[in-house]
Structures are given as structure tokens and as C-alpha cells.
Amino acid sequence: MKFPAHVLTVLLLAPLLSFSAAAADQVRDYPLAKIAAHTYVIHGPLGYPSPENQGFMNNPGFVITKDSVVVIDPGASLQVGRMLLKQIRTVTKLPVTHVFNTHVHGDHWLGNQAIREAFPGVKLMGHPEMIKKIKEGEGQVWVNMMNDLTKGYTKGTRSVPPETATPDRSDIKIGGMTFRVHAPEKAHSHTDIMIEAVEESVVFAGDNVLNQTIARMVDGTFRGNIAACDRIAAIKAKHYVPGHGPTGDVSVVTNYRNYLATVFDDVKQQYELGKSDFEMKDGIVAKLEFFQGWDRFDIEVGKHISQAVLEIEAAM
Numbered sequence: 445m446k447f448p449a450h451v452l453t454v455l456l457l458a459p460l461l462s463f464s465a466a467a468a469d470q471v472r473d474y475p476l477a478k479i480a481a482h483t484y485v486i487h488g489p490l491g492y493p494s495p496e497n498q499g500f501m502n503n504p505g506f507v508i509t510k511d512s513v514v515v516i517d518p519g520a521s522l523q524v525g526r527m528l529l530k531q532i533r534t535v536t537k538l539p540v541t542h543v544f545n546t547h548v549h550g551d552h553w554l555g556n557q558a559i560r561e562a563f564p565g566v567k568l569m570g571h572p573e574m575i576k577k578i579k580e581g582e583g584q585v586w587v588n589m590m591n592d593l594t595k596g597y598t599k600g601t602r603s604v605p606p607e608t609a610t611p612d613r614s615d616i617k618i619g620g621m622t623f624r625v626h627a628p629e630k631a632h633s634h635t636d637i638m639i640e641a642v643e644e645s646v647v648f649a650g651d652n653v654l655n656q657t658i659a660r661m662v663d664g665t666f667r668g669n670i671a672a673c674d675r676i677a678a679i680k681a682k683h684y685v686p687g688h689g690p691t692g693d694v695s696v697v698t699n700y701r702n703y704l705a706t707v708f709d710d711v712k713q714q715y716e717l718g719k720s721d722f723e724m725k726d727g728i729v730a731k732l733e734f735f736q737g738w739d740r741f742d743i744e745v746g747k748h749i750s751q752a753v754l755e756i757e758a759a760m
């Protein structure tokens with residue numbers, strides 16, 4: 445079939461035009477959920493970064509204090525950070541003065557760039573190990589990975605890391621509110637902080653807790669992650685914001701803890717019986733019926749069993 449020249453030109457240029465317009469701008473809007481009196485979350489879609497989700501798949505949150513806005517995890521790219529800022533402006537005119545980054549995985553913090561662009565004086569905060577790892581080059585690894593996985597959608601995104609280290613159990617007072625830092629050791633990533641907005645009774649758990657989806661465990665430990673879940677469940681907060689998936693009550697934490705503990709305890713038991721990881725899989729999957737429909741379950745569960753074996757061997 446032969447197209448007339450002008451139709452051909454349109455056909456050839458259309459993908460280019462839509463691509464360049466999208467890449468320079470910001471990700472499409474997702475609904476803003478008010479989860480407590482002054483706390484909001486934009487729940488990103490589940491899945492891995494892709495051209496379809498424009499690299500957006502975490503849960504950026506913010507708390508409006510008396511004087512300013514405190515952001516937790518502004519997302520995977522400059523473009524996600526801009527979408528977050530646009531949504532913040534729909535509910536307040538106050539400036540963003542502080543950002544907490546829950547850990548080094550780029551889907552949670554590369555949006556720092558957009559916040560710094562709009563508010564040059566903003567204080568960016570994270571775990572000291574996160575700051576160190578980014579200095580050693582991990583930030584650029586994530587910038588490149590996001591760009592590749594989204595086929596260039598996140599182009600223009602740069603690594604703008606946190607500069608201020610947040611010690612474990614510190615209380616940071618901002619605009620009359622208390623942000624309590626919980627920095628568990630060797631949990632999801634060895635760079636984790638969880639942020640408790642005390643007066644709001646909200647805990648931002650980072651990827652130590654996921655809901656309806658399963659985390660990659662390559663940078664963490666089962667024991668540490670289970671302990672992190674126990675620590676924040678003991679707070680008995682009203683609301684828990686997972687790193688990915690819907691916000692909920694403490695059952696969001698205990699469910700995820702159950703997943704990790706079921707895998708780890710069962711692997712340990714069967715390892716002691718001399719079984720290898722591929723022999724363990726069917727029995728363990730059968731015990732995880734509650735989680736079988738969760739996003740990434742089929743991809744991650746086998747890897748988790750192998751990682752649990754390695755962790756058990758390393759501790760011997």
C-alpha cells in the first residue's frame with residue numbers, strides 16, 4: 445500500500461513529536477489521596493519502570509506543616525517530581541522545605557531534582573549509607589537504568605542526592621510537627637529510613653513494606669527486613685504507607701512480614717533437612733496462597749528462596 449506524501453510525513457513524525465513533548469514535561473497525573481489530616485500520598489502504579497508507566501511506580505507523599513511542606517520520596521525522575529509539585533500546589537501554597545529519601549533505590553529519590561529546581565534551599569535528607577553509595581556512583585547507575593527501562597522517557601533526570609544524614613531514632617521538628625526517623629540495620633537495602641509523622645500517626649515505610657506487590661531482596665536481608673516490620677508495627681500507627689501499593693492500617697505491615705517470615709522460616713527448616721532451593725519451591729509457594737495474586741510474585745518468589753538460602757549459609 446502506498447501512502448500520499450503528507451500522510452507519510454505525519455506517520456513518520458507522530459511518534460517523534462509525542463516522544464519529545466512527553467520527555468521534556470512531566471508524568472501524567474495520578475490521584476492525590478488524603479490519608480490523614482495533613483498528609484497526602486500519590487499511589488503509583490505497580491510494576492517495573494516502563495515506557496507505559498513513564499517510570500512512575502512509587503508512592504510519593506507529603507505532610508503540610510504550619511509553615512511548609514515536607515516531602516517523602518519524590519519519585520523516580522525529574523518528571524515524577526514535577527507531577528508531585530503540581531499536585532502539592534493544588535492543596536497548599538506553602539513552600540517545600542524538607543525532603544526525606546527512604547533509601548538508595550532510584551525509583552524513590554531521583555525526583556529530588558525537581559524539588560531542588562523549584563526550591564533551591566530545600567533540605568534533602570537520607571541515610572548516611574545512602575549518601576555514601578551515591579557518592580560512589582550508585583546514583584548514576586539508577587539514572588541510566590530508569591532512562592533505559594523507560595526508553596528515554598526520564599531523559600534530563602540527574603542524580604541530586606541527599607546531603608543531610610538522618611541518625612536513627614532522631615526527632616526532626618518541622619513547622620510544629622515531629623518526624624521520627626527509624627533506620628533499621630540491613631533491612632530492605634542497608635540504606636533505609638522509615639519516617640513516622642508522629643502527630644499524624646502515619647509511618648512511611650519505604651520498601652521495607654510493600655502491599656499487593658513483592659520487593660526485590662538483592663540489597664537487603666530477610667532477618668533485618670522482618671525486624672524493621674516488627675519495629676514499626678509496634679508503633680501502632682493509624683496509617684502505614686508502603687513503598688509500593690495501597691496505604692492501609694497495621695495489617696499492611698503484618699501481611700508483608702508474614703510473607704518474608706514464611707519464606708525465610710520455611711527455607712531454614714528445609715535447608716536443615718538438606719533440601720536444595722529448587723526442591724523447596726512448590727511447598728513454599730503453596731504456603732503463600734494469600735500472596736499468589738500479588739504483582740511480581742511469580743518473578744520474585746524463586747529468587748527470594750535462593751536469597752534466603754544464601755543468608756542462612758552466610759550466618760553459619
Ligand SMILES: [Zn+2]
Nearest residue numbers: 547549632651
Ligand atoms: Zn527499594
